Amino acid sequence: MMARSKVSGDYSIPQKDLEDLKDTITSQDLPTAINTIKEYLKQQDLVELNIGVAGESGSGKSTFVNAFRGLGDEDKGSAKTGVVETTLEPEVYHHPKYNNVKVWDLPGIGTPNFKADEYLQQVEFERYDFFIIIASDRFRECHTQLAKEIMRMGKKFYFVRSKIDASITAEKRKKNFDLEETLDAIREDCVNGLRKIGIEDPVVFLISGWELGKYDLNLLQDRMEKELPQHKRRVLLLALPNITLEINEKKKKALEENIHSVHWCCCEKREKEEKSIHKKSSEDTEPLSSGLKVLPPGPSFSKVIH
Numbered sequence: 418m419m420a421r422s423k424v425s426g427d428y429s430i431p432q433k434d435l436e437d438l439k440d441t442i443t444s445q446d447l448p449t450a451i452n453t454i455k456e457y458l459k460q461q462d463l464v465e466l467n468i469g470v471a472g473e474s475g476s477g478k479s480t481f482v483n484a485f486r487g488l489g490d491e492d493k494g495s496a497k498t499g500v501v502e503t504t505l506e507p508e509v510y511h512h513p514k515y516n517n518v519k520v521w522d523l524p525g526i527g528t529p530n531f532k533a534d535e536y537l538q539q540v541e542f543e544r545y546d547f548f549i550i551i552a553s554d555r556f557r558e559c560h561t562q563l564a565k566e567i568m569r570m571g572k573k574f575y576f577v578r579s580k581i582d583a584s585i586t587a588e589k590r591k592k593n594f595d596l597e598e599t600l601d602a603i604r605e606d607c608v609n610g611l612r613k614i615g616i617e618d619p620v621v622f623l624i625s626g627w628e629l630g631k632y633d634l635n636l637l638q639d640r641m642e643k644e645l646p647q648h649k650r651r652v653l654l655l656a657l658p659n660i661t662l663e664i665n666e667k668k669k670k671a672l673e674e675n676i677h678s679v680h681w682c683c684c685e686k687r688e689k690e691e692k693s694i695h696k697k698s699s700e701d702t703e704p705l706s707s708g709l710k711v712l713p714p715g716p717s718f719s720k721v722i723h
C-alpha cells in the first residue's frame with residue numbers, strides 16, 4: 418500500500434499518494450484509471466484498527482463496546498451486558514459498517530490474584546492500537562497496575578470513568594448537591610491515581626453509556642482521533658458513533674476531501690486525454706472519442722468510485 422503522510426488537510430489523501438496515483442493513471446485509459454483509484458480506496462479500507470477495552474467486571478466494558486459500534490445492548494450482534502461477568506477471553510466485535518475496525522471486549526481485571534503483565538500477555542497486547550481502561554467507581558490498585566503495564570509495553574491508553582449518570586443520581590440525594598463539583602471530584606480521584614504513576618497531565622474522560630451525548634464522549638473521540646497515525650485516523654473517524662454534529666461534519670469532510678482529491682486527479686488526466694484527442698481529431702478529423710465518459714463534478718463522483 419502507498420505510504421500515507423500528513424498534508425494540508427487532516428483527512429485528505431497525502432500529496433505523495435496523489436502524485437503516485439497521478440503517475441500510475443497517466444499511462445492508463447479512463448476505465449483502467451478508475452479501477453486503479455477504486456483499488457487505492459479499497460486498500461485504505463483495509464487499514465485495521467484494534468481497540469482493547471479493559472476494566473473491572475461490571476464496569477461497563479461491554480456497554481461501551483456496543484455504544485462504540487452504534488448498537489444498543491439488545492441489538493442483534495451486540496456484546497452481552499449485565500450483572501454477571503460474561504467475558505473470559507478477549508471477544509472481538511467488528512464495526513457493523515467498517516469491518517476492519519475491531520473493538521475487543523477484554524476479560525475483567527481486578528480479580529484477587531490479578532497481575533497486569535500476565536493479563537496483557539493473555540490478551541495479546543501487541544494486537545491493539547490502543548487501550549481504553551474503564552473504571553466505574555474509584556481509582557483502584559488494578560487500574561494503577563494495568564495503566565503502568567500498558568505504558569511499559571509502549572502502548573497508549575485512555576482512561577474512562579463510566580456510569581457517570583449513576584454516580585450523579587447517587588450524589589443527588591445529598592442536600593448540597595452540585596453537579597459541577599460532583600463531576601470535578603470524580604475526575605480528580607482518577608487524575609490523582611494516574612498522577613501517582615508518573616503521568617504528568619492525566620486526562621480522564623467521564624462517560625455514561627446510557628447518555629452518550631452528555632459528558633466527555635466527544636472529547637474522547639476527538640483525542641483518540643488526533644493521536645492516531647494519519648492512516649488510521651480516517652478509519653476511526655468514519656467508525657465513530659454519530660453522537661455529535663461535530664463528528665458528523667468531520668466525517669463529511671473526510672469523505673469529501675478524498676473524493677475531491679481523486680476527482681482532481683482524474684480531471685487532470687481527462688484534460689490530458691481530451692487534449693490528445695483534440696490534437697488527433699484535428700489531425701485526422703475523427704470525432705471526439707465516444708469511449709471517454711465525462712466525469713460528474715465533485716461529490717457525485719463518489720457514485721463512480723464507490
Ligand SMILES: Nc1nc2c(ncn2[C@@H]2O[C@H](COP(=O)(O)OP(=O)(O)O)[C@@H](O)[C@H]2O)c(=O)[nH]1
Pocket residue numbers: 472473474475476477478479480481497498499500501502503579580581582583624625626627628
Ligand atoms: N447507570 C449505568 N449503568 C451502566 C452503564 N454502563 C453499563 N451499565 C450497567 O452496568 C452493568 C454492567 O455492564 P457491562 O457492560 O455488562 O459491564 P462489563 O462486565 O464491564 O462488560 C449492566 O447492568 C449495564 O447495564 C452506564 O453508563 N450507566
Ligand SMILES: [Mg+2]
Pocket residue numbers: 478479480497498502503504522
Ligand atoms: Mg462484559
